[in-house]
Amino acid sequence: MKHFSEIDICMKYITPAIQKAGWDIKKQVRREVTFTDGRINVRGNLYTRGKRKRADYILYHISGHPIAIIEAKDANHSIGSGMQQALEYARMLDIPFVFSSNGHGFLFHDMSAQDGKMERELTMNDFPSPENLWARYRKVKGIKSPEEEKIVKQEYHKDESGKEPRYYQSVAINRTVEAVAKGQNRILLVMATGTGKTYTAFQIAWRLHKAGAVKRILFLADRNILTDQTKSGDFKPFGQDIMTKITGRKIDKAYQVYFGIYQGLTSPEEAKKAFKQFSPDFFDCIIIDECHRGSASEASAWREILNYFEGAIHIGLTATPKETKDVSNMAYFGEPVYTYSLKQGIDDGFLAPYKVIRLALNIDDGYRPEVGKIDQYGNEIEDRVYNNKDFDRTLVIDERTQTVANKITEFLQQTDPFSKTIVFCIDTEHAERMRQALVNANVELVKKHPNYVVRITGNDEVGKHEIERFIDVEERLPVIATTSKLLTTGVDTKMVKLIVLEANIGSMTEFKQIVGRGTRIREQDNKVFFTIMDFRKATNLFADEDFDGDPVQIWEPKPEEPIIPPEETNGGEDEEENDQGDTGNGGGSGGIPPLGPPGGEPGEPTKYYIKGVPVNVSNERVQYLDSDGKLITESLTDYSRKNIKERYSDLSTFISRWTSEEKKEVIIQELLEEGVFLDELKKEVGKEMDTFDLILHVAFDQPPLTRQERANNVRKRNYFGKYSEQAQNVIKALLDKYENEGILSIEDMEILKVQPFNAMGSLPQLVKSFGGKNQYLEALKELETELYKTA
Structure with a gap:
């Protein structure tokens, strides 16, 4: 037995022991389960994947509900040598029962143990039955009644393609369903952008609906595109006959799954509050997508909808829970039942890593106009130092905009001119000027493709119509989208390879959402990583300990009216944090600057527009993610x-x-x-x-040493004189091949079928000159030893 490999131990001992304990090998046991994709490592424009994590055995009581994991080792290892690795996997997979075995017995790590002995050895005949482990599982999870068990045991939806939830989605689904079964009615799921929150929500809704735990479901979002994508995409298996989207004021109450946006359900006017056409107990479950947005604020009009249906189960989904002194997701939903972070997603290979290009312009640290300087529209510019926080908000320098556009264009030309790109700007007027600058920087491409560059903002109907084409993986155009806020959240931009930060970003929530626009992977379309080009030092937020940390509740309830942060005041499809207004006429290139800022005197310019300032890139630095998720140069x-x-x-x-x-x-x-x-x-x-x-x-x-030097050293020693003349010729040719192409070129025996070897004889003839295949391989090994002898 001591010579048995790990595979032998599994086949001859572990699998029979499991089967003898009553486990159905076909339905309840899975072997060699790979549950991560392997981290993508990027350098330059190259990438490779790391090792995938793989469990030797995962045991299921019901489909999709893992309850035990077994790590196998060969007979030369101790019985518990696989435990550490198995415990790591169990933590990721949320599995409470862990076994390690070398074929002599099992070491059992039991999360249900209450006698102080969490680990103990079992004989090969003492492996627990499915019923035994399920009873222990119920104990660990606090599942008590048959009603609770019925909900928990409801299986996933399985489609014809065989798609199954990823491991972290399964954990999120199972924890949510178990929480509902035990009576919890406020649940928060925190999952990084690109990890499939809506698919996870669908599986939760499916299991709860099929188990009879909920009958009518409302999926609530704040943008039409989010509800439309969900209804026609992940939730499609429910069937169109029981699903509907709430539009207009006449509501059909015969459906079971509803989709709605806040703006369509509420109104400042009491008579127009559509949600009140439903009785408060109409919905059993409300799923709130992107719950960090409007509904996070207690004072928001949107919260009124949730308060009205307070008896329903409320499940909040977000990549970035909002936690400020005035706004809190956790004060409403409680601690997240599960968190899957951007760092975890990148480590597992499910999310695309990023590299950062930080660019400093010569005027970033300060530009001071000469005293009495007049802008393009005759306005005298206030005499002070302007810096990154002022550019494009109070002072527009035409050359700065064009320099940024030129640098974006240069990067795309060096990599791929058709890489989907989002440029985040200060406001919608800035987005329009950036669109113009990018058009001028890409004249030849725009001549061929008029919509190569577009502005996509909330107040631009033409641009909003381009969203669908921009996010469609089959559509090549448009390529570059300039925006302010509209593309920061929710929109599924699978093919975005370049994110440009031309906005001052102070909100960690907004920063995470922006980074999330690039995290989708489309390996079949060569989208495996993305680049962030930063002109505003916004990527300093990567160094903030809160960037990928667990959310911490800091909300402070006050007796007076809670303050509503500016980004929560308007929200919705047209959410553009544009406190400068938007004229839609450009500016900086012949347009009229918007007048009358909030609190300003009539006729006082909101922005000054100037030309003739020399602007250039003074410093450029490329940074990569290391294995700890830190950006390094x-x-x-x-x-x-x-x-x-x-x-x-x-x-x-x-x-x-x-x-x-x-x-x-x-x-x-x-x-x-x-x-x-x-x-x-x-x-x-x-x-x-x-x-x-x-x-x-x-x-x-x-x-x-060069390959030539190593090859010459071998030739000088002439060790191969002991071989036949034909064999010596083969070795000399192998040396030449090594010198020209490297060691890998001579390791495969198939090399003997090509020039110059095929001119010496056929492969069998050449191998025979050494005495046979084994002797040829020995000679090759000896050649490699001679090559590296000096080491």
């Missing part, structure tokens, strides 16, 4: 050195592994999974260097 060489040394701590460890590994490609693939791009590293350090020497030089500061 480092060269490819430094990054590679760190990752190589994480796998091989010292020189002797690496040399030992290199010389003992039959196929060097295995080592190279392992390094790729760590994000070490050897081909790019060769370009930076030296193309003619052997992969072995490249690693020695970069990671361990060893003086490198």
Whole structure:
């Protein structure tokens, strides 16, 4: 038994033990379950995926409800050697029962234990039955009555494509359903943008509806596009005959699943409050999408809808729960039942990582106009220092806008001119000027494609019609969208590869939402990471400890009227934080600047517009995400050195592994999974260097030899004189091949079928000249040993 591999242990001991305990191997047991996609590592324009996490066994009492995990090891390991890894997986999968086995027995980690002994050893004949573990599961989860159990055991919806919830979606669904079963009626789910919140909401709604826990459901959002996408997309399996969208004032109450936006349900006028056509107990469940927005504020008119249906179960969905002194999601919903962060999504490979390009302009730290300077429209400019916070809000410098547009264009031309791009601007007027500048920077493309650049803002009907085409993965155009607020949240922009920050962003909630526009992955369409181009130092927020941390409630209830933050006052489809107004006529290029700012004197300009200021990029810095989710600035060489040394701590460890590994490609693939791009590293350090020497030089500061030098050293030793003449010719040709193309080129025996080898004889003939296949492989191994002898 001590020679048995892990697979042998599973087949001969673990699986029979599970089956003997009463588990249905086909329905209740899954083997080698891969539950992450492997982190995407990016350097330059290259990427590779890390290892996926895989559990040896997951046991289910009912479909989609994992309750136990087993980690198997071969017989040379101890019975509990797989426990640490299994516990990590169990924490991610929210599984309470964990087993480790080497075929001699099981180590059982039991979350239901109350006698102080959480871990104990079991014989191979003592594995718990499904009924035993389910009883323990109910105990851990606090499921008591048959009614609660019925709700919890309701299965997922399964479609014809075989799509199943990802592991974190399953955790979110199960925790929510269990909370409802136990009587909780205010539930908050925090899931990063791009992780499938609406699909998760659908599965929750499906299970609760099918289990009879709820009959009528309202999906509530603040934009038509969000309800339309949900009704025709994730919620489609409910069937059109029981679903309807609330539009107008006449409401049909014969449906079971309703979709509505706040603006369509409420009104300042009491008689026009459509939600009051329903009785307060009409809905059993309300799902609030993007609940950090209007409904987060206690003083918001939108909260009135939730208060009216207070007897219903309220499930809030958000990527960015709002927690200020005046507004709180958690004060209303309670602590999140589950949180899946951006960092977790990137680590698991379900969300696209990002690189950041920070650009500083020569006027960023301050521009002071000369005394008495007049703007383009005859207004005398106030004499003071203007900086990033002022640009495009109170002072418009035409050359600054064009410099930004030129830099965006330059980046797209160097990467892909048709990469979907969102440019976030100060306000809608700024978005229009940026659109004009980008048109002027891309004249030839705009001649061929008139809608290459568009403005998409809440008050621009033409632009709003472009949203559907912009987010459609099949539509190539439009490519660049300039906006203020409309695209910050909710809109599913799967193909966005470039996000440009040309707005001053002080809100962490807004910043997270903007970053979320790029996190979707479309590997089949070559969208695996995205770039953030920052002209406003907004990405300093990445360094804030709250960026990817757990939400903390800081709301302070006051006896007086709660304050409504500015971003909560209007909301909805036309939400544009535009305290400057929007003339829709451009400006800065011949338009008329908007007049009369709030609180200003009549005729006082809201913005000054000037030209003739030299503007250029003074500094550009590229930053990448490291394995801890931190943005770092480092060269490819430094990054590679760190990752190589994480796998091989010292020189002797690496040399030992290199010389003992039959196929060097295995080592190279392992390094790729760590994000070490050897081909790019060769370009930076030296193309003619052997992969072995490249690693020695970069990671361990060893003086490198070129492939030519290594090959010549072998030729000088002439060790191959012991072989037949034909075999010697093959070895010499292999040396030439190595010198020109590297070690991987000679490892595959198929090389003997191409030039110059095929001119020496057929593959069988060449192998026979060594005495046979095994002897040829031994000779190849010896050649590799000779090549790396000096190490």
